[in-house]
Amino acid sequence: MHFKDRAALEGYIEQLKSRPQPRRVLVCMGTGCLAKGAQKVYQSFVETLQRKGLNVEVDMDTSESSRHFALCSTGCMGICETGPRVRIEPEGIQYLRVSPEDVEEIVEETLEKGNIVYRLVQQETINGETRYWPLVKDDPFYRKQVRVVLRNCGSIDPESIDEYLRNDGYRALAKVVTSMTPDEVIAEVTKSGLRGRGGGGFPTGRKWQFARMVKADLKYVVCNGDEGDPGAFMNRCLMEGDPHAVLEGLAIAGYAIGAREGFIYVRAEYPLAVNRLRKAIESAYQAGLLGENILGSDFSFDIHIKEGAGAFVCGEETALIASIEGKRGMPRPRPPYPAQSGLWGKPTIINNVETLANVPQIILNGAEWFRSFGTPSSPGTKTFALTGKVKNTGLVEVPMGITLRELVFEVGGGIPGNKSFKAVQIGGPSGGCLTEAHLDLPIDYDSLCSAGAIMGSGGLVVLDEDTCIVEVARFFMSFTQSESCGKCVPCREGTKHLLGLLQKIVNGTASMEDLELLEETAQVVKDASLCGLGKTAPNPVLTTLRYFRDEYIDHIVHRICPAHVCQAMKEYRIDPEKCKSCGKCARVCPVKCISGRPRIPYVIDQDRCIKCGSCFEACPFDAITVEWRRKNHE
Structure with a gap:
């Protein structure tokens, strides 16, 4: 057809x-x-x-x-x-x-x-x-969910354009190109209060208006599908489960700003998403919903897929633009902003996958309908990848303003194994840790920002009592440090220094001076870095210092890990009553820290022990035990 x-x-x-x-x-x-x-x-x-x-x-x-x-x-x-x-x-x-x-x-x-x-x-x-x-x-998992973006995911064949059309697909695009002016489209999106779902929360309509006002022979729209947060899969699932919704939103954005060409930037590690997007694009061209003079109008629009190599920094707008242009993905100073000078020097808007998938529903149902969900400053819904120590891990969509308690304990089903809730890491490696005291905090852009965290693209990791907060901060810092493009000194050197200090703390070799230096360096990196990656990289450190400083002090002063996670905080000891003086433990020890002789129980030199566990595995008499240090340990 x-x-x-x-x-x-x-x-x-x-x-x-x-x-x-x-x-x-x-x-x-x-x-x-x-x-x-x-x-x-x-x-x-x-x-x-x-x-x-x-x-x-x-x-x-x-x-x-x-x-x-x-x-x-x-x-x-x-x-x-x-x-x-x-x-x-x-x-x-x-x-x-x-x-x-x-x-x-x-x-x-x-x-x-x-x-x-x-x-x-x-x-x-x-x-x-x-x-x-x-x-x-x-099902309690779905009871508090409101599926706007995910309305078709799991209920239609994503490779069938008829399935999408049967659910009012492309009706919004038809309405836009035949009965609305670009300014009317922008006005409706602005009125809806839709904010960017990629993490920054910038008003979508305002961004479109900036690009609309710029006079240029060519303009571009880009869908940012470079989802790089550890444990995040919201955009991937949307591209896999409802690719036509993304195409329709991107085409409407192109019409609004006066662009006739769009790109979907998606990481190559998402082969299923890439394959389904390609099939959707082909189907849309065959149906006359992409290409020249869509539905007999004056609007023509083409969409291309650009596969990224998986660099986290390419989630930043200017780095993503550089990557599409065939350059190394590195950010540049702003201004000029992409809406003024972006892809190949032309006005460009970049929107997240989820942001664009909201647009057709806003056009079809109206701005007031969209604002009926969420809060006045954060209207609509938000998708989350709910992972970690929670019973119901998976993809959820809830109204903005829902509390962390409702999300974790009602939608997520609570903590498995009768464990205690400890924290949530929200916003991915650029986000922050929130505690039990924040469980009744509404999930919206402003509330999260006031607590020292960010919405991010929607990654939410639940942590239980067995989680070491310092190790969590070290893990995320390790990720952001390895993903730093290295262009600016504060991020390149600062994240490396922060990681080194965190490593000292989990290794049990840090001092209180190191803790002060950690906090000071984190603030410098946050203030002085060039792009969003560097500016938000210290967030896990700063929020855990703010809410879990005692746990840092336990590692540094008492040399203990309350969660029994950090290997440096445990000791291998030989029970003299069980030791048969066979010497197997000493022979496998890589640092030769175990001494003894026949008929005399062997002893481990704790100052030299590297906690590798080789002796524990080699002992045939279960004479070696593992003990975690406690505060009264001398």
Whole structure:
């Protein structure tokens, strides 16, 4: 099909909506479920349905029949922890941790008899009573979620443009190019209060207006899909699960500022996202929704994919621009800002994947509808990659203003193993650690900033009592230091110095002077670095010093790690009652710190021991024990 005008598109969408939907078997084929064997589950459904003589062809013109099913592979459904996931529609039945061996039972019991296989549904046992949530709508994981950006993820085939159109896809683009001026589009986005979801939170409409006002023969729009935070997968899942939403948002942005060319910058480590984006672009061109004179209008727009090499610094606008131009990804001073002089010196706007995916819904439903979610200063919803020490890890979308407590304990299900909550690291390596005292803090741009953290792109790592806060700060500093492009001295040398000081602390060799130097250096790096990477790199250090200074002091003064994580804070000791003086421990010790002789128990020199554990593994008599230092240890 090739739509020549808006009427043709609208007519086709209504035709799709009017066709009867067969019962659908949805198999999650997001990256997380694929890693757990979803492809084999999907293939098992194909074989089982065919063997039983059930029609598995997707044929929207076929009248409804109890023996007709549409088998569909989808994007991420949300709870990655419990994949592979299967959903049966229209009933809304969900099955978790499905294996190929479970498929025959699902087909026989659910598809043929209408029964639920309870052993495969979401369940929880409290005080000896087991509760089951077989339906998606009843699952506590989804109860507080509002799926705007993720509305199609997990419920449509991301490689089918008809699936996207059936769910009002490209209607916003049609409305824009046929009945709205660029200024009206910008005004609507501005009125909605949409802020950049990539971390900075800059008002989207204002950014578009800056580029709109600049006179130039060429302008560009760029979708930033370079998601580099450890543990973050929001943008990846959106590009994999609903690629057309990203294309539609990017095209609308191009229309608004007067650009006819757009780029999607996505890291090459996301092959599934790249593949689905390419297929979506091809389908959109064939349908006349990209290319020349879209829907018979004067607006023409082309989209290209640029695969990045995975440099974290390329999440920064000017470094990303340099990378698209074929240069080394390094930031440059601003001004001029990209909206004035960006890609190849032309006005350019860069928006995050999630930001652009919000745009079609704002155009279709209006700014006031969008502002009905969230808070006055942070309207709308936000996606999060909920990971770490929490029961329900996965992809979530919640209204801005929800509290950390609601997100961690209601959506996330709380801390597994009856452990205590300790902190959340929000905003990735550029974010900060927030404590139990912040659990009732609303999640919005201003509240997080006041607490010393940032929204970031949406990474949220939950930490429990067994987490060493100093080690967390060291880990994130190690990441940002290795990802520093090296262009400016404060970031290049400052992050290296910060990492060295943190390493001394976890090694048990630091002094209180080192702690003072750590804080001072972190502030210098924050104030003096050129780009956002350097300016935010000290955040994990500064927030953990602010809220967990006692834990730093324990490492430095008492030489203990309260969480029993830092290897330097433990001691290997030989029990003289159990030691048989065989000498095996001494022979494997790489630093020769174990001494003894026949019939005399061996002893470990604690000052020379490097805590490698070789002696512990070699002792055949369990004579060597591991002890963690305590505050009263001499």
